[in-house]
Amino acid sequence: MRFQIITSICLFSILILGFTTTVDTPNLDNSTLRGKPFNNITLEASLKPFKKNDKAYIQQVATELFTQWSSLLRHTDTVSVMLWTSDGSEILDYKGKLNQPLEWARYIGNPNTEHEVGSGPKELSLHERAYLYMENPPAFTYGDLKFIIQTLKETGKRITGKPVMVGATFDPGPEFAKSDFKYKKHPEILGGNAMGHKTMVSCYSTLNADTDAYAGFPKGIPADTPFGTFLGRQSQHFLTDLGYDFIWLSNGFGFGVEGWSSTGAIFNGKAFAPEKLANTKALIAGFWNLFRKECPTFQIQTRGTNLSTGADLARDGVDLKQIYNGHYNMLPPPNSPWAALDGDFGLEMVGYMSRMAELPDERYLFRYYTHDPWWVNSPWLDRYGQEPHDIYLPMSVARINAKGEIKLPTHLNFLTADNSYGEMPAQVPDEVTPHILKARYDAPTAPGPLVWVYPFDEYHSWAYKQSERLPEIYYGDWLIRQAINNGFPLNTITSTGSLQNVLASKPAYFNESILVSIVPEAGSSLEKTLIDFVQNGGKLLVYGPADHAGAAFLNLLNLQNTKALDGEFRVNSSINLDELTKKYPDKIIHNALFSGGGIATQVKNKADVGTKVLATMSQASNERDVVWVREKPEWKGGKVAYVRGTNSSKFTGGKLLTPDDPEQLFTGPLLMRYVLNQFGLDYRIDKRNPSVKNPVLTISRGSNGFFFSGYCPNTTITHRFKLPQGAPILTGYETELANGYSVYSMPKAWHRESRIFIDQSDGIVSCQEMTSGVQRMKRCIRLMGLKNATVRIYPDDEVTDQGLHVYTNTSYPWKKGQTAFKPGDKKFGKHYVVENVTGDLVAFW
Numbered sequence: 001m002r003f004q005i006i007t008s009i010c011l012f013s014i015l016i017l018g019f020t021t022t023v024d025t026p027n028l029d030n031s032t033l034r035g036k037p038f039n040n041i042t043l044e045a046s047l048k049p050f051k052k053n054d055k056a057y058i059q060q061v062a063t064e065l066f067t068q069w070s071s072l073l074r075h076t077d078t079v080s081v082m083l084w085t086s087d088g089s090e091i092l093d094y095k096g097k098l099n100q101p102l103e104w105a106r107y108i109g110n111p112n113t114e115h116e117v118g119s120g121p122k123e124l125s126l127h128e129r130a131y132l133y134m135e136n137p138p139a140f141t142y143g144d145l146k147f148i149i150q151t152l153k154e155t156g157k158r159i160t161g162k163p164v165m166v167g168a169t170f171d172p173g174p175e176f177a178k179s180d181f182k183y184k185k186h187p188e189i190l191g192g193n194a195m196g197h198k199t200m201v202s203c204y205s206t207l208n209a210d211t212d213a214y215a216g217f218p219k220g221i222p223a224d225t226p227f228g229t230f231l232g233r234q235s236q237h238f239l240t241d242l243g244y245d246f247i248w249l250s251n252g253f254g255f256g257v258e259g260w261s262s263t264g265a266i267f268n269g270k271a272f273a274p275e276k277l278a279n280t281k282a283l284i285a286g287f288w289n290l291f292r293k294e295c296p297t298f299q300i301q302t303r304g305t306n307l308s309t310g311a312d313l314a315r316d317g318v319d320l321k322q323i324y325n326g327h328y329n330m331l332p333p334p335n336s337p338w339a340a341l342d343g344d345f346g347l348e349m350v351g352y353m354s355r356m357a358e359l360p361d362e363r364y365l366f367r368y369y370t371h372d373p374w375w376v377n378s379p380w381l382d383r384y385g386q387e388p389h390d391i392y393l394p395m396s397v398a399r400i401n402a403k404g405e406i407k408l409p410t411h412l413n414f415l416t417a418d419n420s421y422g423e424m425p426a427q428v429p430d431e432v433t434p435h436i437l438k439a440r441y442d443a444p445t446a447p448g449p450l451v452w453v454y455p456f457d458e459y460h461s462w463a464y465k466q467s468e469r470l471p472e473i474y475y476g477d478w479l480i481r482q483a484i485n486n487g488f489p490l491n492t493i494t495s496t497g498s499l500q501n502v503l504a505s506k507p508a509y510f511n512e513s514i515l516v517s518i519v520p521e522a523g524s525s526l527e528k529t530l531i532d533f534v535q536n537g538g539k540l541l542v543y544g545p546a547d548h549a550g551a552a553f554l555n556l557l558n559l560q561n562t563k564a565l566d567g568e569f570r571v572n573s574s575i576n577l578d579e580l581t582k583k584y585p586d587k588i589i590h591n592a593l594f595s596g597g598g599i600a601t602q603v604k605n606k607a608d609v610g611t612k613v614l615a616t617m618s619q620a621s622n623e624r625d626v627v628w629v630r631e632k633p634e635w636k637g638g639k640v641a642y643v644r645g646t647n648s649s650k651f652t653g654g655k656l657l658t659p660d661d662p663e664q665l666f667t668g669p670l671l672m673r674y675v676l677n678q679f680g681l682d683y684r685i686d687k688r689n690p691s692v693k694n695p696v697l698t699i700s701r702g703s704n705g706f707f708f709s710g711y712c713p714n715t716t717i718t719h720r721f722k723l724p725q726g727a728p729i730l731t732g733y734e735t736e737l738a739n740g741y742s743v744y745s746m747p748k749a750w751h752r753e754s755r756i757f758i759d760q761s762d763g764i765v766s767c768q769e770m771t772s773g774v775q776r777m778k779r780c781i782r783l784m785g786l787k788n789a790t791v792r793i794y795p796d797d798e799v800t801d802q803g804l805h806v807y808t809n810t811s812y813p814w815k816k817g818q819t820a821f822k823p824g825d826k827k828f829g830k831h832y833v834v835e836n837v838t839g840d841l842v843a844f845w
Contacts, residue, residue, distance in 0.1 A: 033075050033440050034703075039363070039410040041073055042080040042167070046373040047104050048422030050148060053138040058148055061424075062155035065417055068429045072436060073160045076412070080165040081152045082248055082301075084373060084416065085145060086177040088170030091231065093181055094238045096215035098143035105176040106137040108376055108420050112174035112183050126375060133421055146242045153243075165245035167301065168238065170231065172201035172253040176374055185210065189227050191257045203228065203254050204283035215241070216294070228287040232294030239298050246299040252306070254287060255323070255333070256280070256316035259305040261655045264316025267474065269651035270593075272314065274467030280317030281464075288326050297329070301365075304333020306655075307347070308481070309354035310459050314474035321460040324360045331411065332359055334367040339390045340379045343713055345696040346485035347656070349394065350477050353493040356399045357454035365411030366394060368436070370428050371419040378419050380428050388435040389696075389711035389749035395439035396700040396709045400447060400494035404502040404509050408443050412436070442753065445797070446701040447510060448492040449681055449723070450541075452480070453517040456495045458526075469548070475596035476518060476544055478657060479645045482669035484696060487683055489673075490516065491698035500529045507536070512701075512829045514539040514679050522550025531556050537636040539679050543643045543672065545596045554604070557642050558611045558630050564598030565624060566590050569617035571666050573627070575674040577682065582689040588617060588646060588666040594657065595647045599624045614678070615671055617646075627671050629678045637827070641675045662690035670694075680724030684741070687717045695719070695746075704797045704830055706754040712746055719744045725792050725828040726757035729767040731781060736764050755781060756843075757831075759790040772844040773812045777805075780844035783837075791834045792824055795845045804832060809839040 049061045065081075066073065073079050086104050093103065109126035111117050120129045149166045156164035174183065182189065182201060191202030207230055210221035216233030217225075235247055252259015263269045265280050305312050312318035324332065335352035338344045356364050368391060369379040377383060384390060399407045414432075418424050455476070462469045484490055492513070494502070502509050510533070519542055520527040527550055534540050534556060546559055554560065571588045578584075592598045602625045603611055615627035626644040646668030649657040660667065667690075673683060685694060693713035700707045706728060710719075720741040721728050727742035729735065730752040735742040740761050756767055765785040772780035783791065795804050801823070810817030819841070824831040834841065 033437070036408060036440055036443055038076040038412050040078045040080055040412070041069075041076040042082050042411065042413040043069060044082040044084060044414060044416040045418050046084040046416065046422070047140065047148070048106070048133055048373055048420075049418045049424055051134065051138065051422055053140060053144055055147065055151075058151050059155060062151050063159065064424060065152075066156050066159040068424060068426050069417070069433070070159065072429070072433045073162065075437070075440070076162065078165060079156050079160050079162045080167060080245075081156065082167040082169060082413070083149070084169050084176065087173070087175060087179055088250070089177060089179040089181050090142075091168065091170055091234050091238045094142065094215045094234055095213055096218075096237060096241065098141065098146060098241070100142050102140040102142055102145055103177055104140055105374065106133055107131065107177065108133050108374065110174055111178045117178075142242065149243045166243070167246040167248055168235075168242075168244045169248045169250055170235075170253060171250040172203075173251055174199050200251070200257070200259070201227065201253065202257050203287040226286065226290050228290030229294055232291035235291075235298070236295040239295070244298070246301055247295075248301045248303065250303045252304060254284070254302060255305050255320075256284065256312065256318040258316050262307065262311070262315060262651055262657050266317050266470070267315040272470040272474075274463075274470055277317050277463055277467065281319045281322060284317065284319065285322055285326070288323060288328055292326075292328055300328055300330040302330060302333045304336070304351075304355065306336040306338055306351065308351040308477040309357070309454075309456065310473045310477040313459055313463050314470045319460060319463075320355065321358070321456065324358060328360075330360060332356065332364050334365045334413065335394050337367075337369045337379075337415070339393075340369045340383045343711075344481075344485065344656070345389075345393055345711055346481035346483070348390075349397065349484050349490070350481045352394055353397055353399075353452060353490075354454055354456075354477060357456045357493050357495040358497075359399075362401065362407055363410045364399075365413055366409040367413040367415060368432070370414050370432060371416045373416050373418050373420055376420045378428070380432055385748065386431060387747075387749035388432075388751070391432070391435045392439050392709035392749065392751040393696060393698055393711060395436075395443065396491045396698040396707060398444035398448075398492055398700070400451070400492065400498060400502065402498040402501040404506050406444055406446065408440075438751070442700075442702050442707050442751070444492065444700045444702050446704075447513045448490075448698070448700050449513055450488070450490045450699075451492045451494060451510060451513045451515050452490055453499050453515050454493055454495050455518050457497055458518070458521065466548075471593060472545055472596035475594060475647050478594070478647045478649065479543060479669055479672070482648060482659065482667065483672035486667060486670050486694040487673050487685060487697050488669070489681075489683060489697040489699045491700045496526045500525060503529055503533060510538065511827065514541055514676070514681070516541045516543070518542070518544045519546045519549045520553060521548060522553070527553050534638040534640050535635050537638045539638065540640045541643065541672075541675065541679075542640060543645045545644070546601055547597060556630075556640060558604050558608050558628075559642065560602055560604040561600040562602055562624075564592070564600040565619055565622055566592035566595075566598040567619065569619045571615065571617050571626075571668075573615035573671065573674070575614045575627070575671070575677065577674050577677060577684045579684070579686040580689060584662070584670075584690050585664055585666050587664070588648070588668055589660060590617065590646045590668070591650055594650050595645070599626065599644055601625060601642070601644045603628055614675065627675055629675070639679065641678055643671050643675055645669065645672070680722075682720075682722040682741070684720040685717050686720070687714070692717065704794050706794070707751065708754060709751045710746055710749070712748055712750075715746070715748055719746060723757060725824070725831070726759045726790065728754040729756040729758055729765060729783065730754050731756075731767050731769055734764060734766045737762050755779075755794045756783060757792040757794075758783075758786070760787055763787045770842075772805075772814075772842075774805075774814070774844065777844045780842065783841040786837045786839060786841060789837045791837050791841055792828065792831045793821070793834070793843050794829070794831045795843070797830070799845045801832075804843065804845045806832075806834055807842045808834075808837055810842075
């Protein structure tokens with residue numbers, strides 16, 4: 001009843017205002033998202049809000065949908081609605097008749113179990129049975145669905161003034177709606193085990209004979225029809241007849257069989273089976289080609305897996321390069337919702353970044369989890385607790401293409417606009433929209449302090465030409481996943497190919513960044529590029545085994561390979577930066593299967609004065625060097641660090657690798673963060689004991705500012721920051737400096753800007769935004785509590801020397817106290833320096 005009243009009031013208000021939000025409304029904001037609007041924003045929705053099969057009611061619901069999100073939709077070129085009508089079986093079952101009854105997702109829970117809907121013992125979970133989402137839900141036909149699609153297009157265009165597209169969805173699993181096609185008529189198409197044994201449709205399965213008539217197969221399905229052929233032809237009829245514009249392939253469909261698991265067709269948790277790779281590649285390619293032959297032009301959007309490019313390739317034979325190069329008119333997979341489900345931001349970020357290192361074109365999307373229309377949760381309100389960490393962290397990510405351009409997501413999706421009961425609470429878009437827009441306003445415009453150089457081409461080549469390296473391919477992404485989950489501040493990605501192109505045309509492009517890379521192949525062009533980068537003043541962090549390194553790169557690292565060891569070690573590190581009441585353990589397990597082989601690395605020339613060993617792992621009488629840095633005077637300030645890396649996790653069953661118990665075993669990927677202090681980037685954490693989860697952090701660069709975004713699984717921890725140019729001072733906060741570090745206690749989710757860095761050993765410093773009172777000045781920042789400090793100021797990109805004004809120990813109207821400043825050292829980027837400041841400082845521009 002409440003929803004009906006809200007929608008009626010909203011519709012009445014729009015009528016009174018004469019649709020003032022239509023295309024005729026003048027746009028008085030000429031700086032829309034600072035030139036960073038979206039190409040497309042998609043509102044995903046089920047049919048549950050359409051609680052009456054009544055045309056006027058359907059129009060009211062559509063009006064409310066677009067009105068709720070209107071303040072965000074003004075920032076896009078196109079608006080889309082993606083309909084979760086059923087589970088995709090509405091496509092499989094379609095007979096080409098609009099009067100055909102529609103089986104739709106009118107349930108909460110899993111309706112494809114042995115228990116009938118609404119039956120069974122009360123203690124059964126929603127994954128074991130389903131309920132109707134309301135008493136007497138309406139019945140729909142395919143013709144009714146066509147009317148809803150047309151209404152969404154017309155209403156959306158009227159309210160937003162933008163073109164509106166509507167998409168269909170196909171899910172391979174048992175969620176959302178009853179599917180006799182999958183689980184009774186054609187169980188032979190099932191392969192994946194994500195929701196029980198053989199519960200997920202395999203994209204490369206084949207169908208048994210079926211005499212029933214379908215839209216694309218009016219005489220029935222012949223035996224051994226490839227599923228790609230059947231789905232493609234059915235989709236072509238269904239999408240055309242009902243007025244759809246695109247199709248979404250959900251939950252890993254089209255990307256192997258096991259979309260959610262750390263094991264798959266190639267890796268069973270105990271061993272890799274490289275002999276299966278070629279056939280698996282052919283089967284997956286076969287699906288895409290067969291689907292496109294039958295459904296050639298509709299855009300394909302994809303969910304992808306919950307894992308990453310390297311892990312998917314090594315475990316399930318998912319050849320993302322082949323899929324991207326297939327010219328299928330598809331959008332690449334977005335970030336997965338793992339962070340919402342279990343707080344695994346490392347896995348979400350690694351999957352998101354590794355899949356955008358290379359793209360079919362420049363389009364990619366970010367997806368945010370607002371509601372779940374099936375499983376009685378609304379992540380913004382419950383899983384996230386109205387905290388925006390899963391907005392600011394992934395939206396701080398950017399890719400660098402081969403031209404050296406920063407590329408942001410072009411598409412934005414919301415799963416979903418409605419909840420499990422068919423409600424569309426306006427509270428959610430009202431609260432989420434400001435954070436989405438803030439993240440976009442603050443989006444990166446330059447490489448971050450860390451740039452992941454992703455071996456997209458190398459991994460795909462090694463899998464087929466050097467299959468013994470599958471463990472190495474599998475391991476690399478898991479190491480970075482754990483590093484991110486332990487505070488490694490990574491947000492920028494480029495591919496090895498793009499890196500080489502950028503450095504060839506813009507040698508200084510990464511001067512303010514640390515490149516993070518695997519050991520390059522012997523004699524490769526990447527090897528030469530990385531060596532030249534370091535020897536010309538660049539900063540490089542190398543991770544992973546060096547078994548295939550060439551002599552030139554081994555010489556750069558001062559590294560030699562000896563006998564490989566695995567098992568239990570004692571770790572000895574001189575860079576354990578975090579302060580714990582109960583220390584980290586010094587025992588570590590290096591499992592060769594999950595860590596790219598055994599540990600064989602050692603410093604070759606221990607007498608080299610430029611080499612500093614920072615961590616070793618010892619086993620009986622054997623010791624291996626696992627972390628060191630090297631620099632030479634002739635490298636013009638260049639430095640290289642090496643971390644062999646241990647994947648401190650293993651497969652114990654279930655879906656993901658299980659991290660080692662931090663109370664018992666040292667977490668090897670911590671060393672990835674610790675070694676950054678050798679480059680001047682020092683992020684330390686104070687906490688009680690090893691079991692307290694570490695925070696996740698990104699540091700991005702936008703319009704010459706630094707943006708710190710974080711997630712604290714445990715808010716009792718303390719953060720300590722120092723960057724090469726000093727302690728970052730977060731605008732709007734106070735910090736108590738300690739030994740030159742800025743110290744902060746942060747909430748669960750946080751996103752703060754820093755335009756000021758200071759050299760000052762102690763004291764309490766406050767940094768506040770204020771007004772200058774001077775016309776044409778955009779920003780004004782006041783620092784208080786300075787003691788003989790060196791202050792470095794980072795104004796916006798476009799600000800010149802003449803546009804910056806600095807005053808000390810004075811106030812408006814700025815009649816005295818103007819202070820001289822000078823350009824800072826270029827190695828720290830564009831900034832200005834004021835020295836020996838005590839008291840207050842105000843900078844405006």
